[in-house]
Amino acid sequence: MNYYNEIKNQIINNEITKKVKDYSKNKSDLNTYYNIGKLLFEAGKHYREGIIREYSIKLTNEFGKGYTQSRLRYFRRFFEVFSKCPTLSDELTYSHYCEIIWLEEIEISYYIKISIEQNLSVRNLRQRIKTNEYKRLDENTKLKIINEEKSKVTDLVKNPIIIKNSNNYKIISEKILQRLILEDIPSFLDELGSGFTFVRNEYKIKIGDVYNYIDLLLYNIEFNCYVVVELKITELKKEHIGQIQVYMNYINSNLKTNKQDKTIGIIICKKDNKFIMEYCSDDRIITKEYELMEL
Numbered sequence: 001m002n003y004y005n006e007i008k009n010q011i012i013n014n015e016i017t018k019k020v021k022d023y024s025k026n027k028s029d030l031n032t033y034y035n036i037g038k039l040l041f042e043a044g045k046h047y048r049e050g051i052i053r054e055y056s057i058k059l060t061n062e063f064g065k066g067y068t069q070s071r072l073r074y075f076r077r078f079f080e081v082f083s084k085c086p087t088l089s090d091e092l093t094y095s096h097y098c099e100i101i102w103l104e105e106i107e108i109s110y111y112i113k114i115s116i117e118q119n120l121s122v123r124n125l126r127q128r129i130k131t132n133e134y135k136r137l138d139e140n141t142k143l144k145i146i147n148e149e150k151s152k153v154t155d156l157v158k159n160p161i162i163i164k165n166s167n168n169y170k171i172i173s174e175k176i177l178q179r180l181i182l183e184d185i186p187s188f189l190d191e192l193g194s195g196f197t198f199v200r201n202e203y204k205i206k207i208g209d210v211y212n213y214i215d216l217l218l219y220n221i222e223f224n225c226y227v228v229v230e231l232k233i234t235e236l237k238k239e240h241i242g243q244i245q246v247y248m249n250y251i252n253s254n255l256k257t258n259k260q261d262k263t264i265g266i267i268i269c270k271k272d273n274k275f276i277m278e279y280c281s282d283d284r285i286i287t288k289e290y291e292l293m294e295l
Contacts, residue, residue, distance in 0.1 A: 003043035004055055010035050011063060027090040030097075034088065037079025040072060052076075077101050081108065095122045099129060107134045110145055118194060128190075131162050131293075153223040153264055156193030160289035161268060163188065168294050177231050177290070178215055192266070195222030205250050214247050225261040226251045232269040236287050240267055244285060 014032035017025075043051050052072050059067035081101045082088050085108060088097075092115055099122060100111045111134065115125050134142075136158035144151055163180050164187060181188045182201060189196040196218050203217040216229035228247045232240055244265040251263045265285040 001042075003039050003046075003051075004058060007036050007039050007055065007059070008062070010039070011059070026093055029094050030088055030090055033075050033094055034079050034082060036072075037075040037077070038083070040076040041079055044076070074098055074101070081105075085109075089116060091116050093122070096120075096125055099125050103129070106142070106146055110134045113145075114194070118190075133158060136160065153193070153195075153220050153225065153227070154266075154286045157266065157286060157288055158191050160291040161188075161191045162293050163191075163290050165292040165294045169292075172233055172292070174215070174231050174233055177233060180292075181216070181231075189218070192218075192227075195220045196227065197221060199226075205247070205254070207246065207250060212247070217251075220264070223261060223264075224259070226255060226263045227266060228263060229266045229268065232267060234270055236267060236269045240269070241285060248284065 010032050014028050017028040040052065040055070043055075047054075052069050056067055056069045056072055059072075078094075078097060078101055082097075085105055089112065092112065096115055100108050103111070111125060111129065114120065114128070118124075120128070137145075137156065138159060141151065141155040143149075144155060163177070164184055165180060166183055167180075169176055169180070178201060185198050189198065197220070199217040199219055201216050203214040205212050205214060214228055215231045218227040218229060219225070220227055228244060228251060230240065230244050230247070244267055248263040248265045256263060262284060267285065267287045268290050269287055270289065
């Protein structure tokens with residue numbers, strides 16, 4: 001087989017398809033780059049790695065820029081991954097796939113899933129990978145992803161949660177922590193998982209004759225429940241559990257309707273305290289560390 005001529009034909013056919021059928025540009029790109037990758041993979045078995053350099057020079061002479069050795073290696077990797085990995089979806093672009101093809105198979109599956117479900121741009125996807133989002137999921141959640149099991153609202157909360165320290169504060173109080181979250185609320189909601197929406201901060205409730213303020217009140221659309229978030233700059237303490245339970249019970253009694261699920265509580269603290277977690281029997285309360293990321 002003349003591998004080079006086959007690669008040329010793939011490129012030419014793709015250019016024709018994109019000019020005639022604008023709606024199918026992305027699908028044509030994916031198919032073309034996959035097929036080129038396959039041809040490069042097979043050619044490499046016959047002619048070794050030097051064939052990449054040779055074809056890069058020839059393709060550049062015939063078609064101009066865009067066929068560097070690096071790009072041809074990406075085509076080959078693209079084929080290697082998706083010949084034995086998740087099915088290609090034309091809901092994502094080749095640029096999306098370039099961000100993930102060097103990751104482990106299960107990570108690739110995860111990032112494809114969230115990219116499609118949350119309509120992530122390439123830039124958004126790159127940021128998620130940069131912050132090691134998949135690696136910050138707990139092991140039970142990873143098993144659910146592998147086994148394609150249904151997740152709970154608390155499964156996809158990352159640990160630690162990344163909070164951007166946009167002003168590089170050196171001393172962090174609970175008010176400053178809340179301010180940092182509110183400065184980029186979309187990123188914070190992404191850290192919690194999917195389906196979270198912001199209701200308000202410092203949500204005012206009256207318990208007896210005393211007014212209290214919930215740090216953040218959220219709602220999860222997918223799981224149809226309110227979410228109470230409390231921020232602590234210390235390690236988790238027994239009284240924090242009692243406090244958030246009171247707030248959750250208030251929301252259940254005064255805001256939740258019969259058609260909504262029970263309120264979830266999330267405590268974001270400076271450091272996990274394993275003893276307190278064992279002491280707490282309410283599985284609707286989860287605790288997560290936070291990590292400040294300076295910009």
